[in-house]
Amino acid sequence: MKHKIQPKLEFAPVDENSPLFGHENEKGQYPIISIQDIDIAFGRGRKYFKAVSDVSLDIYPGETVSLVGESGSGKTTIGRAIVRINPLAKGTIYYKGHRISGDISREAKKQVVREIQMIFQDPAASLNERATIDYSISEGLHNFHLYENEADRVEKVKNIVEEVGLLPEHLTRYPHEFSGGQRQRVGIARSVVMEPDFIVADEPISALDVSIRAQVLNLLRKFQIEKGLTYLFIAHDLSIVRFISDRIAVIHLGKIVEVAETEELFNYPLHPYTKSLISAIPIPDPILEREKTLFIYDASQHDYSVNKPSLVDIGNGHFIYGNEQEIAHYKEVRFGKQK
Secondary structure, X not given: OOOOOOOOOOOOOOOOOOOOOOOOOOOOOOOOEEEEEEEEEEOOHHHOEEEXXXXXXXXXXOOEEEEEOOOOOOHXXXXXXXXXXXXXXXXXXXXXXXXXXXXXXXXXXXXXXHHEEEEOOOOOOOOOOOOOHHHHHHHHHHHHOOOOOHHHHHXXXXXXXXXOOXXXXXXXXXXXXXOHHHHHHHHHHHHHOOOOOEEEEEOOOOOOOHHHHHHHHHHHHHHHHHHOOEXXXXXXXXXXXXXXXOEEEEEEOOEEEEEEEHXXXXXXXXXXXXXXXXXXXXXXXXXXXXXXXXXXXOHHHOOOOOOOOEEEEOOOOOEEEEOHXXXXXXXXXXXXXXX
Protein backbone atom coordinates (compact mmCIF):
# COMPACT_ATOMS: atom_id res chain seq x y z
CA MET A 1 0.00 0.00 0.00
CA LYS A 2 1.39 3.39 -1.01
CA HIS A 3 1.07 6.29 1.46
CA LYS A 4 0.94 10.02 0.80
CA ILE A 5 3.70 11.63 2.87
CA GLN A 6 2.60 14.86 4.53
CA PRO A 7 4.69 17.95 3.59
CA LYS A 8 6.47 19.93 6.31
CA LEU A 9 5.47 23.35 7.54
CA GLU A 10 7.11 26.32 5.87
CA PHE A 11 8.09 29.55 7.62
CA ALA A 12 5.21 32.00 7.78
CA PRO A 13 5.81 35.33 6.00
CA VAL A 14 7.47 37.67 8.48
CA ASP A 15 6.32 41.30 8.31
CA GLU A 16 5.86 44.18 10.76
CA ASN A 17 2.73 42.55 12.16
CA SER A 18 4.37 39.18 12.74
CA PRO A 19 5.25 38.18 16.33
CA LEU A 20 8.72 37.31 15.03
CA PHE A 21 9.38 40.71 13.49
CA GLY A 22 12.65 42.07 14.86
CA HIS A 23 13.85 38.63 16.00
CA GLU A 24 16.13 37.91 13.03
CA ASN A 25 19.82 37.16 13.72
CA GLU A 26 22.91 38.55 11.98
CA LYS A 27 22.45 36.01 9.16
CA GLY A 28 18.93 37.29 8.48
CA GLN A 29 17.39 34.08 9.84
CA TYR A 30 14.19 34.03 11.86
CA PRO A 31 13.83 31.63 14.80
CA ILE A 32 12.71 28.08 14.14
CA ILE A 33 11.53 28.11 17.79
CA SER A 34 10.58 31.34 19.55
CA ILE A 35 9.61 31.15 23.22
CA GLN A 36 8.02 34.43 24.28
CA ASP A 37 7.35 35.39 27.92
CA ILE A 38 6.14 31.98 29.04
CA ASP A 39 5.03 30.89 32.51
CA ILE A 40 4.48 27.22 33.36
CA ALA A 41 2.68 26.35 36.59
CA PHE A 42 1.42 23.21 38.29
CA GLY A 43 -1.28 22.58 40.91
CA ARG A 44 -3.96 24.80 42.35
CA GLY A 45 -4.65 26.64 45.57
CA ARG A 46 -2.06 25.85 48.24
CA LYS A 47 -0.34 23.42 45.90
CA TYR A 48 0.09 26.03 43.14
CA PHE A 49 3.70 26.20 41.99
CA LYS A 50 5.18 28.32 39.19
CA ALA A 51 8.03 26.27 37.73
CA VAL A 52 8.96 28.69 34.90
CA SER A 53 8.54 32.47 34.94
CA ASP A 54 8.82 35.00 32.08
CA VAL A 55 11.16 32.90 29.96
CA SER A 56 11.97 34.09 26.44
CA LEU A 57 14.40 32.35 24.09
CA ASP A 58 14.92 32.25 20.32
CA ILE A 59 16.52 29.23 18.63
CA TYR A 60 17.65 29.65 15.03
CA PRO A 61 17.82 27.03 12.24
CA GLY A 62 20.84 24.73 12.35
CA GLU A 63 22.17 25.76 15.76
CA THR A 64 22.41 23.98 19.10
CA VAL A 65 21.22 25.96 22.10
CA SER A 66 21.93 24.37 25.46
CA LEU A 67 19.71 25.04 28.47
CA VAL A 68 21.78 24.52 31.60
CA GLY A 69 20.94 24.62 35.29
CA GLU A 70 20.74 22.52 38.42
CA SER A 71 18.00 19.95 39.08
CA GLY A 72 14.58 21.55 39.54
CA SER A 73 15.45 24.73 37.65
CA GLY A 74 12.79 24.20 34.97
CA LYS A 75 14.91 22.92 32.06
CA THR A 76 12.90 19.81 31.27
CA THR A 77 9.66 21.66 31.96
CA ILE A 78 10.45 24.07 29.11
CA GLY A 79 11.48 21.24 26.78
CA ARG A 80 8.24 19.39 27.46
CA ALA A 81 6.27 22.58 26.82
CA ILE A 82 7.80 22.86 23.35
CA VAL A 83 6.53 19.37 22.45
CA ARG A 84 3.14 20.28 24.00
CA ILE A 85 3.35 17.93 26.99
CA ASN A 86 3.26 20.80 29.51
CA PRO A 87 0.62 23.53 28.94
CA LEU A 88 1.54 27.20 29.37
CA ALA A 89 0.03 29.43 32.04
CA LYS A 90 1.12 32.51 30.07
CA GLY A 91 3.02 33.42 26.93
CA THR A 92 3.39 31.80 23.51
CA ILE A 93 5.66 29.36 21.69
CA TYR A 94 6.12 29.73 17.93
CA TYR A 95 7.51 27.15 15.51
CA LYS A 96 8.50 28.43 12.06
CA GLY A 97 6.31 31.46 12.68
CA HIS A 98 3.26 29.37 13.63
CA ARG A 99 1.86 29.38 17.17
CA ILE A 100 2.06 25.86 18.61
CA SER A 101 1.06 26.53 22.23
CA GLY A 102 -2.51 26.56 23.51
CA ASP A 103 -5.43 25.50 21.33
CA ILE A 104 -4.33 24.69 17.80
CA SER A 105 -5.83 22.65 14.99
CA ARG A 106 -5.55 18.88 14.79
CA GLU A 107 -3.38 19.19 11.68
CA ALA A 108 -1.04 21.59 13.47
CA LYS A 109 -0.69 19.14 16.38
CA LYS A 110 0.27 16.40 13.95
CA GLN A 111 2.87 18.66 12.36
CA VAL A 112 4.37 19.44 15.77
CA VAL A 113 4.61 15.76 16.70
CA ARG A 114 6.22 14.91 13.39
CA GLU A 115 8.65 17.82 13.05
CA ILE A 116 9.60 18.34 16.72
CA GLN A 117 11.00 15.23 18.37
CA MET A 118 12.30 14.61 21.88
CA ILE A 119 15.15 12.41 23.08
CA PHE A 120 14.43 11.49 26.69
CA GLN A 121 16.83 11.35 29.62
CA ASP A 122 16.18 7.75 30.66
CA PRO A 123 16.68 5.44 27.66
CA ALA A 124 15.17 2.51 29.55
CA ALA A 125 11.95 4.21 30.66
CA SER A 126 11.31 5.81 27.25
CA LEU A 127 11.18 2.47 25.40
CA ASN A 128 8.38 -0.09 25.54
CA GLU A 129 9.90 -3.22 27.10
CA ARG A 130 7.32 -5.41 25.34
CA ALA A 131 8.07 -4.04 21.87
CA THR A 132 10.96 -4.98 19.62
CA ILE A 133 13.40 -2.30 18.51
CA ASP A 134 11.95 -2.56 15.01
CA TYR A 135 8.47 -1.73 16.32
CA SER A 136 9.71 1.16 18.51
CA ILE A 137 11.58 2.83 15.65
CA SER A 138 8.79 2.18 13.14
CA GLU A 139 5.94 3.44 15.32
CA GLY A 140 6.24 7.07 14.21
CA LEU A 141 6.59 6.02 10.57
CA HIS A 142 3.34 4.05 10.88
CA ASN A 143 1.45 6.82 12.68
CA PHE A 144 2.35 9.49 10.13
CA HIS A 145 2.61 7.30 7.00
CA LEU A 146 6.20 8.41 6.39
CA TYR A 147 6.98 5.58 3.99
CA GLU A 148 5.70 4.61 0.57
CA ASN A 149 5.43 0.86 1.13
CA GLU A 150 6.69 -1.90 3.40
CA ALA A 151 9.99 -2.22 1.56
CA ASP A 152 10.56 1.53 2.01
CA ARG A 153 9.81 1.29 5.76
CA VAL A 154 12.21 -1.62 6.21
CA GLU A 155 14.92 0.26 4.32
CA LYS A 156 14.45 3.44 6.38
CA VAL A 157 14.61 1.54 9.68
CA LYS A 158 17.64 -0.50 8.58
CA ASN A 159 19.50 2.63 7.45
CA ILE A 160 18.87 4.63 10.61
CA VAL A 161 19.86 1.69 12.84
CA GLU A 162 23.18 1.41 11.02
CA GLU A 163 23.70 5.18 11.19
CA VAL A 164 23.43 5.16 15.00
CA GLY A 165 25.98 2.34 15.23
CA LEU A 166 23.71 -0.68 15.74
CA LEU A 167 23.24 -3.75 13.54
CA PRO A 168 20.18 -4.86 11.52
CA GLU A 169 19.94 -8.04 13.62
CA HIS A 170 19.31 -5.85 16.69
CA LEU A 171 15.88 -4.95 15.31
CA THR A 172 14.30 -8.21 16.49
CA ARG A 173 15.55 -7.77 20.07
CA TYR A 174 13.94 -6.09 23.07
CA PRO A 175 15.21 -3.10 25.11
CA HIS A 176 16.31 -5.18 28.11
CA GLU A 177 18.84 -6.95 25.88
CA PHE A 178 20.79 -3.72 25.35
CA SER A 179 23.16 -1.59 27.38
CA GLY A 180 22.26 1.98 28.39
CA GLY A 181 24.33 3.43 25.56
CA GLN A 182 22.70 1.14 23.00
CA ARG A 183 19.21 2.00 24.28
CA GLN A 184 19.98 5.70 23.95
CA ARG A 185 21.07 5.08 20.37
CA VAL A 186 17.69 3.46 19.77
CA GLY A 187 16.03 6.56 21.23
CA ILE A 188 18.05 8.77 18.88
CA ALA A 189 17.17 6.54 15.91
CA ARG A 190 13.47 6.67 16.82
CA SER A 191 13.58 10.48 16.76
CA VAL A 192 15.78 10.99 13.69
CA VAL A 193 13.89 8.47 11.50
CA MET A 194 10.93 10.88 11.60
CA GLU A 195 13.07 13.40 9.68
CA PRO A 196 12.33 16.22 12.15
CA ASP A 197 13.62 19.76 11.89
CA PHE A 198 13.94 20.35 15.64
CA ILE A 199 14.91 18.00 18.48
CA VAL A 200 14.66 18.55 22.23
CA ALA A 201 17.47 16.47 23.74
CA ASP A 202 16.65 16.16 27.45
CA GLU A 203 19.92 15.24 29.20
CA PRO A 204 20.47 12.42 26.68
CA ILE A 205 23.87 11.45 28.09
CA SER A 206 23.44 11.94 31.86
CA ALA A 207 22.53 8.27 32.40
CA LEU A 208 25.45 6.97 30.34
CA ASP A 209 28.99 5.97 31.22
CA VAL A 210 31.62 8.62 30.58
CA SER A 211 33.21 6.50 27.84
CA ILE A 212 29.90 6.38 25.94
CA ARG A 213 29.00 10.08 26.29
CA ALA A 214 31.43 11.32 23.65
CA GLN A 215 30.12 8.74 21.17
CA VAL A 216 26.52 9.92 21.63
CA LEU A 217 27.53 13.60 21.38
CA ASN A 218 29.45 12.88 18.19
CA LEU A 219 26.41 11.05 16.84
CA LEU A 220 24.12 14.01 17.54
CA ARG A 221 26.62 16.37 15.92
CA LYS A 222 26.87 14.08 12.87
CA PHE A 223 23.10 14.12 12.36
CA GLN A 224 23.00 17.89 12.77
CA ILE A 225 25.55 18.37 9.99
CA GLU A 226 24.08 15.77 7.63
CA LYS A 227 20.38 16.49 8.16
CA GLY A 228 20.38 20.17 9.12
CA LEU A 229 18.86 19.54 12.54
CA THR A 230 18.35 22.17 15.23
CA TYR A 231 18.72 21.16 18.89
CA LEU A 232 17.64 22.35 22.29
CA PHE A 233 20.14 20.44 24.43
CA ILE A 234 19.16 20.23 28.10
CA ALA A 235 21.90 19.52 30.65
CA HIS A 236 23.09 20.31 34.16
CA ASP A 237 26.82 20.15 33.40
CA LEU A 238 28.42 23.09 31.58
CA SER A 239 31.52 21.07 30.68
CA ILE A 240 29.42 18.72 28.54
CA VAL A 241 27.57 21.39 26.57
CA ARG A 242 30.72 23.34 25.69
CA PHE A 243 31.55 20.75 23.04
CA ILE A 244 28.19 20.72 21.27
CA SER A 245 26.66 24.19 21.81
CA ASP A 246 26.55 27.29 19.65
CA ARG A 247 24.85 29.25 22.44
CA ILE A 248 24.15 28.50 26.09
CA ALA A 249 21.22 29.68 28.21
CA VAL A 250 21.67 29.40 31.99
CA ILE A 251 18.47 28.94 34.00
CA HIS A 252 17.99 29.29 37.76
CA LEU A 253 14.71 28.62 39.61
CA GLY A 254 12.60 29.01 36.49
CA LYS A 255 14.27 32.19 35.16
CA ILE A 256 16.93 32.48 32.47
CA VAL A 257 19.76 34.51 34.00
CA GLU A 258 22.32 34.54 31.18
CA VAL A 259 22.47 33.72 27.45
CA ALA A 260 25.57 33.97 25.26
CA GLU A 261 27.60 32.21 22.61
CA THR A 262 29.54 29.32 24.09
CA GLU A 263 33.05 30.81 24.19
CA GLU A 264 31.68 34.22 25.19
CA LEU A 265 29.99 32.61 28.20
CA PHE A 266 33.05 30.64 29.28
CA ASN A 267 35.44 33.56 28.76
CA TYR A 268 33.20 36.21 30.33
CA PRO A 269 30.73 34.63 32.77
CA LEU A 270 28.92 37.57 34.37
CA HIS A 271 25.98 36.37 36.43
CA PRO A 272 27.11 34.95 39.79
CA TYR A 273 25.03 31.80 39.25
CA THR A 274 26.85 31.12 35.97
CA LYS A 275 30.16 31.63 37.79
CA SER A 276 29.11 29.06 40.39
CA LEU A 277 28.30 26.48 37.69
CA ILE A 278 31.63 27.03 35.94
CA SER A 279 33.55 26.80 39.20
CA ALA A 280 31.96 23.39 39.83
CA ILE A 281 33.38 21.89 36.61
CA PRO A 282 35.91 19.20 37.62
CA ILE A 283 39.57 19.77 36.69
CA PRO A 284 41.40 16.64 35.42
CA ASP A 285 44.56 17.53 37.38
CA PRO A 286 44.04 16.29 41.00
CA ILE A 287 46.38 18.93 42.44
CA LEU A 288 44.61 21.81 40.70
CA GLU A 289 41.25 20.28 41.60
CA ARG A 290 42.13 20.34 45.31
CA GLU A 291 43.40 23.91 45.12
CA LYS A 292 40.54 25.45 43.17
CA THR A 293 38.03 27.73 44.88
CA LEU A 294 34.34 27.00 44.50
CA PHE A 295 32.11 30.01 43.88
CA ILE A 296 28.96 29.72 45.99
CA TYR A 297 25.91 31.52 44.63
CA ASP A 298 23.68 33.29 47.15
CA ALA A 299 20.44 34.58 45.59
CA SER A 300 19.92 36.95 48.56
CA GLN A 301 22.73 39.18 47.25
CA HIS A 302 20.24 40.64 44.74
CA ASP A 303 17.96 43.45 45.91
CA TYR A 304 15.00 43.62 43.54
CA SER A 305 12.58 45.27 45.96
CA VAL A 306 12.61 48.60 44.06
CA ASN A 307 14.40 48.20 40.73
CA LYS A 308 12.96 45.14 39.00
CA PRO A 309 15.25 42.93 36.90
CA SER A 310 14.95 41.96 33.24
CA LEU A 311 16.98 40.05 30.66
CA VAL A 312 19.09 42.64 28.77
CA ASP A 313 21.43 42.37 25.78
CA ILE A 314 24.63 44.13 26.89
CA GLY A 315 26.41 43.56 23.56
CA ASN A 316 28.02 40.70 21.60
CA GLY A 317 24.70 38.85 21.85
CA HIS A 318 25.33 38.49 25.59
CA PHE A 319 22.08 38.61 27.59
CA ILE A 320 22.15 39.01 31.37
CA TYR A 321 19.39 39.14 33.98
CA GLY A 322 19.54 42.02 36.44
CA ASN A 323 18.27 45.46 37.42
CA GLU A 324 19.70 48.77 36.15
CA GLN A 325 22.55 48.90 38.66
CA GLU A 326 23.56 45.28 38.03
CA ILE A 327 23.39 45.68 34.25
CA ALA A 328 25.67 48.73 34.45
CA HIS A 329 28.11 46.72 36.56
CA TYR A 330 28.04 43.74 34.17
CA LYS A 331 28.72 46.05 31.19
CA GLU A 332 31.69 47.58 32.98
CA VAL A 333 33.10 44.16 33.85
CA ARG A 334 32.70 42.91 30.27
CA PHE A 335 33.65 45.96 28.26
CA GLY A 336 35.30 48.34 30.74
CA LYS A 337 34.19 51.89 31.39
CA GLN A 338 32.54 53.40 28.35
CA LYS A 339 33.81 56.82 27.30
